[in-house]
Amino acid sequence: MSEDWRGRRVLVTGGAGFLGSALCHALGAAGAEVVALDALMPGTGARRRNLEGSGARLVEGDLRDIDLHPLVEGIDTLFNMAGQTSHAGSQADPFTDLAINGHAQLRLIAALRRAAPAARVVHASTRQFYGRPQSLPVSESHPIAPPDANGVSKFAAEQYWLLEHRVHGRPVTALRLTNCYGPRMRVVDARQTFLGIWVRRVLEGQPFEVWGGEQLRDFSYLDDVVAAFLAAAAALSGTDGAAGRPFNLGGDAPVSLQALGDAMVAAAGEGSYELKTFPAERAAIDIGSYHADDRAFRALTGWAPRVGLAEGLRRTVDWFRPRLPAYLSDEA
Amino acid sequence: MSEDWRGRRVLVTGGAGFLGSALCHALGAAGAEVVALDALMPGTGARRRNLEGSGARLVEGDLRDIDLHPLVEGIDTLFNMAGQTSHAGSQADPFTDLAINGHAQLRLIAALRRAAPAARVVHASTRQFYGRPQSLPVSESHPIAPPDANGVSKFAAEQYWLLEHRVHGRPVTALRLTNCYGPRMRVVDARQTFLGIWVRRVLEGQPFEVWGGEQLRDFSYLDDVVAAFLAAAAALSGTDGAAGRPFNLGGDAPVSLQALGDAMVAAAGEGSYELKTFPAERAAIDIGSYHADDRAFRALTGWAPRVGLAEGLRRTVDWFRPRLPAYLSDEA
Numbered sequence: 001m002s003e004d005w006r007g008r009r010v011l012v013t014g015g016a017g018f019l020g021s022a023l024c025h026a027l028g029a030a031g032a033e034v035v036a037l038d039a040l041m042p043g044t045g046a047r048r049r050n051l052e053g054s055g056a057r058l059v060e061g062d063l064r065d066i067d068l069h070p071l072v073e074g075i076d077t078l079f080n081m082a083g084q085t086s087h088a089g090s091q092a093d094p095f096t097d098l099a100i101n102g103h104a105q106l107r108l109i110a111a112l113r114r115a116a117p118a119a120r121v122v123h124a125s126t127r128q129f130y131g132r133p134q135s136l137p138v139s140e141s142h143p144i145a146p147p148d149a150n151g152v153s154k155f156a157a158e159q160y161w162l163l164e165h166r167v168h169g170r171p172v173t174a175l176r177l178t179n180c181y182g183p184r185m186r187v188v189d190a191r192q193t194f195l196g197i198w199v200r201r202v203l204e205g206q207p208f209e210v211w212g213g214e215q216l217r218d219f220s221y222l223d224d225v226v227a228a229f230l231a232a233a234a235a236l237s238g239t240d241g242a243a244g245r246p247f248n249l250g251g252d253a254p255v256s257l258q259a260l261g262d263a264m265v266a267a268a269g270e271g272s273y274e275l276k277t278f279p280a281e282r283a284a285i286d287i288g289s290y291h292a293d294d295r296a297f298r299a300l301t302g303w304a305p306r307v308g309l310a311e312g313l314r315r316t317v318d319w320f321r322p323r324l325p326a327y328l329s330d331e332a
Numbered sequence: 333m334s335e336d337w338r339g340r341r342v343l344v345t346g347g348a349g350f351l352g353s354a355l356c357h358a359l360g361a362a363g364a365e366v367v368a369l370d371a372l373m374p375g376t377g378a379r380r381r382n383l384e385g386s387g388a389r390l391v392e393g394d395l396r397d398i399d400l401h402p403l404v405e406g407i408d409t410l411f412n413m414a415g416q417t418s419h420a421g422s423q424a425d426p427f428t429d430l431a432i433n434g435h436a437q438l439r440l441i442a443a444l445r446r447a448a449p450a451a452r453v454v455h456a457s458t459r460q461f462y463g464r465p466q467s468l469p470v471s472e473s474h475p476i477a478p479p480d481a482n483g484v485s486k487f488a489a490e491q492y493w494l495l496e497h498r499v500h501g502r503p504v505t506a507l508r509l510t511n512c513y514g515p516r517m518r519v520v521d522a523r524q525t526f527l528g529i530w531v532r533r534v535l536e537g538q539p540f541e542v543w544g545g546e547q548l549r550d551f552s553y554l555d556d557v558v559a560a561f562l563a564a565a566a567a568l569s570g571t572d573g574a575a576g577r578p579f580n581l582g583g584d585a586p587v588s589l590q591a592l593g594d595a596m597v598a599a600a601g602e603g604s605y606e607l608k609t610f611p612a613e614r615a616a617i618d619i620g621s622y623h624a625d626d627r628a629f630r631a632l633t634g635w636a637p638r639v640g641l642a643e644g645l646r647r648t649v650d651w652f653r654p655r656l657p658a659y660l661s662d663e664a
Contacts, residue, residue, distance in 0.1 A: 091499065094438050094441075094492070095435065095438055098430075098434050098435060098438065098488075099435075102430050102434055102488070103427065103430060103431075106426050106427055106430065106481075109426075141475055143473055144476050144487075144491075145491075146491050146495065147495075147498065147499075148495065148499065149438075149492065149495065151491075152488050152491045152492055152495065153488070155476075155487070155488070155491075156430075156434070156484050156485070156487070156488045159476075159477075159478050159483075159484045159487075160426070160481065160484055163478065163479075163480065163481065163484065166479065167423065167479075167480065
């Protein structure tokens with residue numbers, strides 16, 4: 001974090017969620033004046049307790065209808081972490097998915113135009129809309145082929161934000177995230193990330209399920225993700241061409257899901273997993289292997305992951321061990 | 333047109349518009365039972381008179397709220413021509429743009445799932461979301477970089493439809509159109525296509541304006557566009573891999589806008605134009621040159637344009653000459 005955040009007004013949407021709350025903690029510690037906006041919707045991983053000790057002010061509200069003007073007026077930076085991310089949910093109800101990732105984002109964009117015309121924006125985007133990779137690693141120029149409605153709406157959201165640079169000159173960038181993990185992630189079930197349910201099962205003394213097993217994935221540890229968002233904001237104030245561009249964000253070297261299962265058991269010092277074969281209908285929509293080519297972001301910002309997979313999993317399991325009961329329901 | 337359309341039920345959304353109504357005429361002549369759904373919104377080029385003599389039944393209704401079940405039940409094919417296409421309009425009101433190209437398309441998709449699970453769909457898409465071409469000609473794998481909110485929503489619409497193949501196996505394809513022109517196009521102003529206002533000015537004995545002049549563009553004559561949509565539908569019934577893919581549709585060889593201006597004057601046998609320089613803010617969002625690489629579609633279907641630019645312009649001007657007064661207002 002090369003910037004001086006003291007006294008800067010920052011809005012973090014989705015601020016009570018897994019990534020958003022970690023940003024609030026980091027920004028609060030750095031002296032920023034942080035507002036966390038969150039609708040505290042069940043299933044998103046948002047919790048009031050995630051913000052305890054961060055110094056952030058939580059505003060409970062939904063981007064689809066809350067009056068945004070007072071929240072964005074005078075802000076220096078927006079970290080835009082709010083969004084619908086459920087893949088299965090988007091297929092069951094693409095209307096709500098689009099309302100959250102499309103319409104609500106347009107509301108936020110309009111509010112910023114009126115009340116914070118110079119504010120920087122770092123938007124949380126996703127690798128998901130690349131679909132099944134045509135080659136590895138996947139760079140930002142990989143074709144866009146969303147595997148579900150959520151991929152369609154998340155791409156639209158990202159592009160609406162990048163347009164604010166192309167058309168209006170706002171300093172905006174987007175980070176296309178891969179699997180993120182760490183303290184405060186949602187462990188209720190597999191909805192947000194399968195790593196969540198793995199952590200839960202291991203700590204409950206139950207075997208977890210590894211589907212497929214040979215697919216490669218890359219994983220970003222929470223602290224590295226937070227560092228990347230702060231580096232992205234700083235890059236927007238430089239003259240180095242971050243504005244208007246999306247960047248992939250990867251992590252440690254890719255591993256197979258089976259190797260990840262082994263690493264999880266080793267990190268926890270206990271537990272086991274069952275290797276499962278995809279049913280045909282699930283195999284048809286599985287994206288296969290993915291890992292990010294994030295050289296553009298590393299070259300631009302100097303960012304690199306500092307926490308390897310073994311260490312990250314150990315920290316995650318250790319963090320949840322005494323706190324698991326508080327994270328087993330979706331009560332915010 | 334290699335298919336036998338007799339007795340087939342066909343729905344054409346945007347059926348009273350420029351391209352939609354031409355499809356209705358062709359399908360009606362081929363013996364199909366055609367319903368044209370159109371909201372007859374001012375500024376879209378939709379007119380009741382466009383359907384005169386087509387045999388199509390016009391249903392006046394808006395995809396955003398009309399009960400779609402009775403319209404889609406039992407259809408063989410949907411030609412999905414409805415959409416918000418105004419670039420400037422989308423920037424002024426991206427909410428309405430998204431409601432039409434996003435939410436309304438999801439309604440149509442949901443209705444088809446319930447009432448026409450096997451129907452073929454040919455979706456009218458656009459080259460517009462490629463943005464400023466990185467190289468020419470532009471193939472389907474060109475990066476997606478919408479230059480305005482309309483490009484974002486039109487890409488979302490296309491991807492929602494293609495998902496219906498990827499996830500549910502529906503025979504769907506999309507044609508990414510370039511500049512289309514011909515009888516019944518909107519000539520009120522430059523909103524739908526600059527060629528419209530050129531035709532109007534020429535026939536009114538006024539000089540038209542050519543902005544820039546050196547940019548290359550390609551142009552598809554109406555009859556060729558209609559043939560392409562029918563060929564696309566036929567390809568969906570074959571085993572040749574059209575389903576789930578988007579295809580560029582080009583036309584005759586690309587020309588500079590200045591050469592197009594000359595061709596327009598020659599076709600009309602009268603008129604003149606003024607060459608104008610883009611103001612800086614307009615130059616910033618101009619996409620420069622574009623022409624389509626549409627070899628994939630030509631190879632798959634055997635389609636090729638039959639009407640060259642000189643002939644197409646001549647036919648267009650001749651068609652409008654006696655009809656211009658009826659096309660000078662947006663009254664449907």
